[in-house]
Amino acid sequence: MTELAHLKFYATQEHPCSYLPTEQATTLFLDPSQPMDVAVYAKLSEVGFRRSGDHLYRPHCQNCSACIPARLPAALFNPDRQQRRIIKRNADLAVTAARPAFSEEYYALYSRYIEQRHADxxxxxxxxxxxxxxxxxxxxxSYFYEFRLNGQLLAVAVTDLLPSGLSAVYTFYDPDHERRSLGRYAILWQIAETARLGLHCVYLGYWIKNCRKMNYKTQYRPIELFVNQCWTILT
Known part of the structure:
Protein backbone atom coordinates (compact mmCIF):
# COMPACT_ATOMS: atom_id res chain seq x y z
CA MET A 1 0.00 0.00 0.00
CA THR A 2 1.33 3.42 -0.92
CA GLU A 3 2.21 5.53 2.12
CA LEU A 4 0.82 9.05 2.08
CA ALA A 5 4.25 10.53 2.75
CA HIS A 6 5.43 9.22 -0.61
CA LEU A 7 2.58 10.70 -2.63
CA LYS A 8 3.01 13.80 -4.76
CA PHE A 9 0.62 16.74 -4.57
CA TYR A 10 0.21 19.88 -6.64
CA ALA A 11 -1.33 23.19 -5.63
CA THR A 12 -3.27 25.41 -8.02
CA GLN A 13 -2.81 29.12 -8.42
CA GLU A 14 -5.18 31.29 -6.41
CA HIS A 15 -8.64 31.54 -7.93
CA PRO A 16 -12.01 32.99 -6.86
CA CYS A 17 -13.63 30.89 -4.14
CA SER A 18 -16.83 29.10 -5.19
CA TYR A 19 -18.33 29.39 -1.70
CA LEU A 20 -17.14 32.69 -0.19
CA PRO A 21 -17.19 35.46 -2.82
CA THR A 22 -14.74 37.68 -0.94
CA GLU A 23 -12.06 34.99 -0.70
CA GLN A 24 -9.37 33.61 -2.99
CA ALA A 25 -8.92 29.83 -2.97
CA THR A 26 -6.06 27.41 -3.55
CA THR A 27 -6.66 23.69 -4.10
CA LEU A 28 -4.27 20.83 -3.40
CA PHE A 29 -4.52 17.89 -5.83
CA LEU A 30 -3.07 14.41 -5.67
CA ASP A 31 -0.70 13.82 -8.59
CA PRO A 32 -3.09 12.78 -11.42
CA SER A 33 -0.59 10.13 -12.55
CA GLN A 34 -1.23 8.28 -9.27
CA PRO A 35 -3.74 5.46 -9.94
CA MET A 36 -7.11 5.95 -8.26
CA ASP A 37 -6.48 3.28 -5.63
CA VAL A 38 -9.29 2.79 -3.11
CA ALA A 39 -6.82 2.29 -0.23
CA VAL A 40 -5.08 5.61 -0.97
CA TYR A 41 -8.45 7.31 -1.45
CA ALA A 42 -9.63 5.99 1.92
CA LYS A 43 -6.50 7.24 3.69
CA LEU A 44 -6.79 10.66 2.08
CA SER A 45 -10.46 10.84 3.07
CA GLU A 46 -9.32 10.45 6.66
CA VAL A 47 -7.41 13.73 6.33
CA GLY A 48 -10.09 15.69 4.54
CA PHE A 49 -9.67 14.94 0.82
CA ARG A 50 -12.59 14.60 -1.60
CA ARG A 51 -13.05 13.17 -5.08
CA SER A 52 -14.17 15.13 -8.13
CA GLY A 53 -14.11 13.12 -11.35
CA ASP A 54 -10.69 11.49 -11.54
CA HIS A 55 -9.09 13.83 -9.01
CA LEU A 56 -8.60 13.78 -5.25
CA TYR A 57 -8.36 17.27 -3.76
CA ARG A 58 -8.46 19.35 -0.61
CA PRO A 59 -8.65 23.12 -0.01
CA HIS A 60 -5.20 24.56 0.66
CA CYS A 61 -5.87 28.25 1.20
CA GLN A 62 -3.18 30.36 2.84
CA ASN A 63 -5.44 32.90 4.55
CA CYS A 64 -8.66 30.98 5.12
CA SER A 65 -9.62 27.75 6.88
CA ALA A 66 -13.38 27.97 6.46
CA CYS A 67 -13.73 24.62 4.61
CA ILE A 68 -13.98 22.00 7.34
CA PRO A 69 -14.26 18.29 6.37
CA ALA A 70 -17.40 16.72 7.81
CA ARG A 71 -18.62 13.16 8.24
CA LEU A 72 -21.52 11.42 9.98
CA PRO A 73 -20.87 8.42 12.28
CA ALA A 74 -23.70 6.11 11.22
CA ALA A 75 -24.01 4.06 14.41
CA LEU A 76 -24.54 7.18 16.50
CA PHE A 77 -27.06 8.88 14.25
CA ASN A 78 -30.56 9.40 15.62
CA PRO A 79 -32.92 11.22 13.24
CA ASP A 80 -34.90 14.13 14.62
CA ARG A 81 -38.64 14.57 14.11
CA GLN A 82 -38.32 16.36 10.78
CA GLN A 83 -35.86 13.76 9.46
CA ARG A 84 -38.18 10.93 10.50
CA ARG A 85 -40.95 12.64 8.53
CA ILE A 86 -38.71 12.81 5.46
CA ILE A 87 -37.89 9.11 5.77
CA LYS A 88 -41.59 8.24 6.06
CA ARG A 89 -42.51 10.53 3.16
CA ASN A 90 -40.09 8.67 0.88
CA ALA A 91 -40.83 5.12 2.03
CA ASP A 92 -42.46 4.45 -1.34
CA LEU A 93 -39.18 4.93 -3.25
CA ALA A 94 -37.15 1.99 -4.49
CA VAL A 95 -33.36 2.37 -4.33
CA THR A 96 -31.03 0.35 -6.52
CA ALA A 97 -27.29 0.52 -7.20
CA ALA A 98 -26.02 0.98 -10.76
CA ARG A 99 -22.57 1.34 -12.23
CA PRO A 100 -21.63 4.88 -13.32
CA ALA A 101 -22.67 5.39 -16.93
CA PHE A 102 -23.96 8.08 -19.21
CA SER A 103 -27.64 7.90 -20.14
CA GLU A 104 -30.08 10.47 -21.44
CA GLU A 105 -32.30 9.70 -18.44
CA TYR A 106 -29.53 10.58 -15.99
CA TYR A 107 -28.46 13.64 -17.92
CA ALA A 108 -32.00 15.01 -18.31
CA LEU A 109 -32.49 14.83 -14.54
CA TYR A 110 -29.06 16.37 -13.86
CA SER A 111 -29.68 19.17 -16.36
CA ARG A 112 -33.04 20.11 -14.85
CA TYR A 113 -31.55 20.04 -11.36
CA ILE A 114 -28.67 22.36 -12.25
CA GLU A 115 -30.88 24.74 -14.23
CA GLN A 116 -33.48 25.08 -11.50
CA ARG A 117 -31.39 24.77 -8.33
CA HIS A 118 -27.89 25.97 -9.23
CA ALA A 119 -28.26 28.55 -11.99
CA ASP A 120 -25.99 30.82 -9.92
CA SER A 142 -18.27 4.27 -7.38
CA TYR A 143 -22.02 3.77 -7.67
CA PHE A 144 -25.10 5.59 -8.91
CA TYR A 145 -27.82 4.92 -6.34
CA GLU A 146 -31.11 5.40 -8.19
CA PHE A 147 -34.21 6.53 -6.30
CA ARG A 148 -37.33 5.62 -8.28
CA LEU A 149 -41.09 5.95 -7.85
CA ASN A 150 -42.91 3.31 -9.88
CA GLY A 151 -40.00 3.26 -12.30
CA GLN A 152 -39.67 7.05 -12.60
CA LEU A 153 -36.19 8.32 -11.72
CA LEU A 154 -36.47 10.99 -9.01
CA ALA A 155 -32.90 11.19 -7.72
CA VAL A 156 -29.38 9.85 -8.15
CA ALA A 157 -26.85 9.77 -5.31
CA VAL A 158 -23.35 9.40 -6.73
CA THR A 159 -21.56 7.58 -3.92
CA ASP A 160 -18.16 5.98 -3.34
CA LEU A 161 -17.92 2.83 -1.24
CA LEU A 162 -14.78 3.05 0.90
CA PRO A 163 -13.48 0.63 3.55
CA SER A 164 -14.58 2.98 6.34
CA GLY A 165 -17.87 4.21 4.91
CA LEU A 166 -19.70 5.90 2.07
CA SER A 167 -18.47 9.11 0.49
CA ALA A 168 -21.35 11.24 -0.78
CA VAL A 169 -19.88 12.65 -3.99
CA TYR A 170 -22.93 14.40 -5.44
CA THR A 171 -26.71 14.10 -5.50
CA PHE A 172 -29.05 15.45 -8.15
CA TYR A 173 -32.81 15.12 -8.10
CA ASP A 174 -36.14 16.14 -9.60
CA PRO A 175 -36.80 19.75 -8.53
CA ASP A 176 -40.55 19.28 -9.04
CA HIS A 177 -40.76 16.99 -5.99
CA GLU A 178 -39.79 19.63 -3.45
CA ARG A 179 -42.04 18.27 -0.71
CA ARG A 180 -40.07 15.03 -0.61
CA SER A 181 -36.80 16.81 0.35
CA LEU A 182 -34.95 14.39 -1.90
CA GLY A 183 -31.49 15.82 -1.20
CA ARG A 184 -31.94 15.35 2.53
CA TYR A 185 -33.49 11.94 2.06
CA ALA A 186 -30.50 10.79 -0.01
CA ILE A 187 -28.23 11.60 2.95
CA LEU A 188 -30.54 9.85 5.40
CA TRP A 189 -30.60 6.80 3.14
CA GLN A 190 -26.80 6.78 2.88
CA ILE A 191 -26.51 6.93 6.68
CA ALA A 192 -28.85 3.94 6.98
CA GLU A 193 -26.98 2.06 4.25
CA THR A 194 -23.65 2.74 5.97
CA ALA A 195 -25.04 1.31 9.20
CA ARG A 196 -26.47 -1.70 7.33
CA LEU A 197 -23.05 -2.43 5.84
CA GLY A 198 -21.40 -2.18 9.25
CA LEU A 199 -19.23 0.76 8.19
CA HIS A 200 -18.32 3.81 10.21
CA CYS A 201 -19.43 6.99 8.50
CA VAL A 202 -20.78 9.01 5.61
CA TYR A 203 -18.25 11.54 4.32
CA LEU A 204 -20.22 14.70 3.53
CA GLY A 205 -17.55 16.95 2.09
CA TYR A 206 -16.90 20.40 3.48
CA TRP A 207 -18.93 22.39 5.98
CA ILE A 208 -18.52 26.15 5.68
CA LYS A 209 -20.06 28.12 8.52
CA ASN A 210 -20.69 31.30 6.53
CA CYS A 211 -21.97 29.58 3.39
CA ARG A 212 -25.75 29.20 3.38
CA LYS A 213 -25.65 26.27 0.93
CA MET A 214 -23.46 24.27 3.33
CA ASN A 215 -25.41 24.94 6.53
CA TYR A 216 -27.65 21.90 6.07
CA LYS A 217 -24.82 19.53 6.96
CA THR A 218 -24.86 20.31 10.67
CA GLN A 219 -28.57 19.42 10.80
CA TYR A 220 -27.42 15.79 11.02
CA ARG A 221 -26.19 15.02 14.53
CA PRO A 222 -23.83 13.95 15.79
CA ILE A 223 -21.44 15.14 13.12
CA GLU A 224 -17.65 14.83 13.11
CA LEU A 225 -15.55 17.79 11.96
CA PHE A 226 -11.88 17.52 11.01
CA VAL A 227 -10.23 20.31 13.00
CA ASN A 228 -6.53 20.58 13.87
CA GLN A 229 -5.84 17.27 12.12
CA CYS A 230 -8.33 15.43 14.33
CA TRP A 231 -11.94 14.28 13.90
CA THR A 232 -14.04 15.82 16.68
CA ILE A 233 -17.71 15.06 17.36
CA LEU A 234 -20.06 18.04 17.37
CA THR A 235 -23.17 16.85 19.23
Missing part, protein backbone atom coordinates in the same frame (compact mmCIF):
# COMPACT_ATOMS: atom_id res chain seq x y z
CA UNK A 121 -23.21 28.22 -9.60
CA UNK A 122 -20.11 27.34 -11.58
CA UNK A 123 -21.74 24.22 -13.08
CA UNK A 124 -24.32 26.30 -14.94
CA UNK A 125 -25.16 25.89 -17.74
CA UNK A 126 -24.95 22.09 -17.70
CA UNK A 127 -23.58 20.11 -20.63
CA UNK A 128 -22.97 16.46 -21.37
CA UNK A 129 -19.17 16.68 -21.25
CA UNK A 130 -19.24 18.37 -17.85
CA UNK A 131 -21.66 15.75 -16.51
CA UNK A 132 -19.49 12.89 -17.76
CA UNK A 133 -16.19 14.35 -16.56
CA UNK A 134 -17.57 15.17 -13.13
CA UNK A 135 -19.67 12.09 -12.34
CA UNK A 136 -19.43 9.30 -14.92
CA UNK A 137 -16.12 7.69 -14.04
CA UNK A 138 -15.27 4.01 -14.44
CA UNK A 139 -14.15 3.38 -10.86
CA UNK A 140 -14.72 0.08 -9.10
CA UNK A 141 -15.85 1.73 -5.86
Missing amino acids: GDMYPPNREQFSTFLVRDLEF
Whole structure:
Protein backbone atom coordinates (compact mmCIF):
# COMPACT_ATOMS: atom_id res chain seq x y z
CA MET A 1 0.00 0.00 0.00
CA THR A 2 1.33 3.42 -0.92
CA GLU A 3 2.21 5.53 2.12
CA LEU A 4 0.82 9.05 2.08
CA ALA A 5 4.25 10.53 2.75
CA HIS A 6 5.43 9.22 -0.61
CA LEU A 7 2.58 10.70 -2.63
CA LYS A 8 3.01 13.80 -4.76
CA PHE A 9 0.62 16.74 -4.57
CA TYR A 10 0.21 19.88 -6.64
CA ALA A 11 -1.33 23.19 -5.63
CA THR A 12 -3.27 25.41 -8.02
CA GLN A 13 -2.81 29.12 -8.42
CA GLU A 14 -5.18 31.29 -6.41
CA HIS A 15 -8.64 31.54 -7.93
CA PRO A 16 -12.01 32.99 -6.86
CA CYS A 17 -13.63 30.89 -4.14
CA SER A 18 -16.83 29.10 -5.19
CA TYR A 19 -18.33 29.39 -1.70
CA LEU A 20 -17.14 32.69 -0.19
CA PRO A 21 -17.19 35.46 -2.82
CA THR A 22 -14.74 37.68 -0.94
CA GLU A 23 -12.06 34.99 -0.70
CA GLN A 24 -9.37 33.61 -2.99
CA ALA A 25 -8.92 29.83 -2.97
CA THR A 26 -6.06 27.41 -3.55
CA THR A 27 -6.66 23.69 -4.10
CA LEU A 28 -4.27 20.83 -3.40
CA PHE A 29 -4.52 17.89 -5.83
CA LEU A 30 -3.07 14.41 -5.67
CA ASP A 31 -0.70 13.82 -8.59
CA PRO A 32 -3.09 12.78 -11.42
CA SER A 33 -0.59 10.13 -12.55
CA GLN A 34 -1.23 8.28 -9.27
CA PRO A 35 -3.74 5.46 -9.94
CA MET A 36 -7.11 5.95 -8.26
CA ASP A 37 -6.48 3.28 -5.63
CA VAL A 38 -9.29 2.79 -3.11
CA ALA A 39 -6.82 2.29 -0.23
CA VAL A 40 -5.08 5.61 -0.97
CA TYR A 41 -8.45 7.31 -1.45
CA ALA A 42 -9.63 5.99 1.92
CA LYS A 43 -6.50 7.24 3.69
CA LEU A 44 -6.79 10.66 2.08
CA SER A 45 -10.46 10.84 3.07
CA GLU A 46 -9.32 10.45 6.66
CA VAL A 47 -7.41 13.73 6.33
CA GLY A 48 -10.09 15.69 4.54
CA PHE A 49 -9.67 14.94 0.82
CA ARG A 50 -12.59 14.60 -1.60
CA ARG A 51 -13.05 13.17 -5.08
CA SER A 52 -14.17 15.13 -8.13
CA GLY A 53 -14.11 13.12 -11.35
CA ASP A 54 -10.69 11.49 -11.54
CA HIS A 55 -9.09 13.83 -9.01
CA LEU A 56 -8.60 13.78 -5.25
CA TYR A 57 -8.36 17.27 -3.76
CA ARG A 58 -8.46 19.35 -0.61
CA PRO A 59 -8.65 23.12 -0.01
CA HIS A 60 -5.20 24.56 0.66
CA CYS A 61 -5.87 28.25 1.20
CA GLN A 62 -3.18 30.36 2.84
CA ASN A 63 -5.44 32.90 4.55
CA CYS A 64 -8.66 30.98 5.12
CA SER A 65 -9.62 27.75 6.88
CA ALA A 66 -13.38 27.97 6.46
CA CYS A 67 -13.73 24.62 4.61
CA ILE A 68 -13.98 22.00 7.34
CA PRO A 69 -14.26 18.29 6.37
CA ALA A 70 -17.40 16.72 7.81
CA ARG A 71 -18.62 13.16 8.24
CA LEU A 72 -21.52 11.42 9.98
CA PRO A 73 -20.87 8.42 12.28
CA ALA A 74 -23.70 6.11 11.22
CA ALA A 75 -24.01 4.06 14.41
CA LEU A 76 -24.54 7.18 16.50
CA PHE A 77 -27.06 8.88 14.25
CA ASN A 78 -30.56 9.40 15.62
CA PRO A 79 -32.92 11.22 13.24
CA ASP A 80 -34.90 14.13 14.62
CA ARG A 81 -38.64 14.57 14.11
CA GLN A 82 -38.32 16.36 10.78
CA GLN A 83 -35.86 13.76 9.46
CA ARG A 84 -38.18 10.93 10.50
CA ARG A 85 -40.95 12.64 8.53
CA ILE A 86 -38.71 12.81 5.46
CA ILE A 87 -37.89 9.11 5.77
CA LYS A 88 -41.59 8.24 6.06
CA ARG A 89 -42.51 10.53 3.16
CA ASN A 90 -40.09 8.67 0.88
CA ALA A 91 -40.83 5.12 2.03
CA ASP A 92 -42.46 4.45 -1.34
CA LEU A 93 -39.18 4.93 -3.25
CA ALA A 94 -37.15 1.99 -4.49
CA VAL A 95 -33.36 2.37 -4.33
CA THR A 96 -31.03 0.35 -6.52
CA ALA A 97 -27.29 0.52 -7.20
CA ALA A 98 -26.02 0.98 -10.76
CA ARG A 99 -22.57 1.34 -12.23
CA PRO A 100 -21.63 4.88 -13.32
CA ALA A 101 -22.67 5.39 -16.93
CA PHE A 102 -23.96 8.08 -19.21
CA SER A 103 -27.64 7.90 -20.14
CA GLU A 104 -30.08 10.47 -21.44
CA GLU A 105 -32.30 9.70 -18.44
CA TYR A 106 -29.53 10.58 -15.99
CA TYR A 107 -28.46 13.64 -17.92
CA ALA A 108 -32.00 15.01 -18.31
CA LEU A 109 -32.49 14.83 -14.54
CA TYR A 110 -29.06 16.37 -13.86
CA SER A 111 -29.68 19.17 -16.36
CA ARG A 112 -33.04 20.11 -14.85
CA TYR A 113 -31.55 20.04 -11.36
CA ILE A 114 -28.67 22.36 -12.25
CA GLU A 115 -30.88 24.74 -14.23
CA GLN A 116 -33.48 25.08 -11.50
CA ARG A 117 -31.39 24.77 -8.33
CA HIS A 118 -27.89 25.97 -9.23
CA ALA A 119 -28.26 28.55 -11.99
CA ASP A 120 -25.99 30.82 -9.92
CA GLY A 121 -23.21 28.22 -9.60
CA ASP A 122 -20.11 27.34 -11.58
CA MET A 123 -21.74 24.22 -13.08
CA TYR A 124 -24.32 26.30 -14.94
CA PRO A 125 -25.16 25.89 -17.74
CA PRO A 126 -24.95 22.09 -17.70
CA ASN A 127 -23.58 20.11 -20.63
CA ARG A 128 -22.97 16.46 -21.37
CA GLU A 129 -19.17 16.68 -21.25
CA GLN A 130 -19.24 18.37 -17.85
CA PHE A 131 -21.66 15.75 -16.51
CA SER A 132 -19.49 12.89 -17.76
CA THR A 133 -16.19 14.35 -16.56
CA PHE A 134 -17.57 15.17 -13.13
CA LEU A 135 -19.67 12.09 -12.34
CA VAL A 136 -19.43 9.30 -14.92
CA ARG A 137 -16.12 7.69 -14.04
CA ASP A 138 -15.27 4.01 -14.44
CA LEU A 139 -14.15 3.38 -10.86
CA GLU A 140 -14.72 0.08 -9.10
CA PHE A 141 -15.85 1.73 -5.86
CA SER A 142 -18.27 4.27 -7.38
CA TYR A 143 -22.02 3.77 -7.67
CA PHE A 144 -25.10 5.59 -8.91
CA TYR A 145 -27.82 4.92 -6.34
CA GLU A 146 -31.11 5.40 -8.19
CA PHE A 147 -34.21 6.53 -6.30
CA ARG A 148 -37.33 5.62 -8.28
CA LEU A 149 -41.09 5.95 -7.85
CA ASN A 150 -42.91 3.31 -9.88
CA GLY A 151 -40.00 3.26 -12.30
CA GLN A 152 -39.67 7.05 -12.60
CA LEU A 153 -36.19 8.32 -11.72
CA LEU A 154 -36.47 10.99 -9.01
CA ALA A 155 -32.90 11.19 -7.72
CA VAL A 156 -29.38 9.85 -8.15
CA ALA A 157 -26.85 9.77 -5.31
CA VAL A 158 -23.35 9.40 -6.73
CA THR A 159 -21.56 7.58 -3.92
CA ASP A 160 -18.16 5.98 -3.34
CA LEU A 161 -17.92 2.83 -1.24
CA LEU A 162 -14.78 3.05 0.90
CA PRO A 163 -13.48 0.63 3.55
CA SER A 164 -14.58 2.98 6.34
CA GLY A 165 -17.87 4.21 4.91
CA LEU A 166 -19.70 5.90 2.07
CA SER A 167 -18.47 9.11 0.49
CA ALA A 168 -21.35 11.24 -0.78
CA VAL A 169 -19.88 12.65 -3.99
CA TYR A 170 -22.93 14.40 -5.44
CA THR A 171 -26.71 14.10 -5.50
CA PHE A 172 -29.05 15.45 -8.15
CA TYR A 173 -32.81 15.12 -8.10
CA ASP A 174 -36.14 16.14 -9.60
CA PRO A 175 -36.80 19.75 -8.53
CA ASP A 176 -40.55 19.28 -9.04
CA HIS A 177 -40.76 16.99 -5.99
CA GLU A 178 -39.79 19.63 -3.45
CA ARG A 179 -42.04 18.27 -0.71
CA ARG A 180 -40.07 15.03 -0.61
CA SER A 181 -36.80 16.81 0.35
CA LEU A 182 -34.95 14.39 -1.90
CA GLY A 183 -31.49 15.82 -1.20
CA ARG A 184 -31.94 15.35 2.53
CA TYR A 185 -33.49 11.94 2.06
CA ALA A 186 -30.50 10.79 -0.01
CA ILE A 187 -28.23 11.60 2.95
CA LEU A 188 -30.54 9.85 5.40
CA TRP A 189 -30.60 6.80 3.14
CA GLN A 190 -26.80 6.78 2.88
CA ILE A 191 -26.51 6.93 6.68
CA ALA A 192 -28.85 3.94 6.98
CA GLU A 193 -26.98 2.06 4.25
CA THR A 194 -23.65 2.74 5.97
CA ALA A 195 -25.04 1.31 9.20
CA ARG A 196 -26.47 -1.70 7.33
CA LEU A 197 -23.05 -2.43 5.84
CA GLY A 198 -21.40 -2.18 9.25
CA LEU A 199 -19.23 0.76 8.19
CA HIS A 200 -18.32 3.81 10.21
CA CYS A 201 -19.43 6.99 8.50
CA VAL A 202 -20.78 9.01 5.61
CA TYR A 203 -18.25 11.54 4.32
CA LEU A 204 -20.22 14.70 3.53
CA GLY A 205 -17.55 16.95 2.09
CA TYR A 206 -16.90 20.40 3.48
CA TRP A 207 -18.93 22.39 5.98
CA ILE A 208 -18.52 26.15 5.68
CA LYS A 209 -20.06 28.12 8.52
CA ASN A 210 -20.69 31.30 6.53
CA CYS A 211 -21.97 29.58 3.39
CA ARG A 212 -25.75 29.20 3.38
CA LYS A 213 -25.65 26.27 0.93
CA MET A 214 -23.46 24.27 3.33
CA ASN A 215 -25.41 24.94 6.53
CA TYR A 216 -27.65 21.90 6.07
CA LYS A 217 -24.82 19.53 6.96
CA THR A 218 -24.86 20.31 10.67
CA GLN A 219 -28.57 19.42 10.80
CA TYR A 220 -27.42 15.79 11.02
CA ARG A 221 -26.19 15.02 14.53
CA PRO A 222 -23.83 13.95 15.79
CA ILE A 223 -21.44 15.14 13.12
CA GLU A 224 -17.65 14.83 13.11
CA LEU A 225 -15.55 17.79 11.96
CA PHE A 226 -11.88 17.52 11.01
CA VAL A 227 -10.23 20.31 13.00
CA ASN A 228 -6.53 20.58 13.87
CA GLN A 229 -5.84 17.27 12.12
CA CYS A 230 -8.33 15.43 14.33
CA TRP A 231 -11.94 14.28 13.90
CA THR A 232 -14.04 15.82 16.68
CA ILE A 233 -17.71 15.06 17.36
CA LEU A 234 -20.06 18.04 17.37
CA THR A 235 -23.17 16.85 19.23
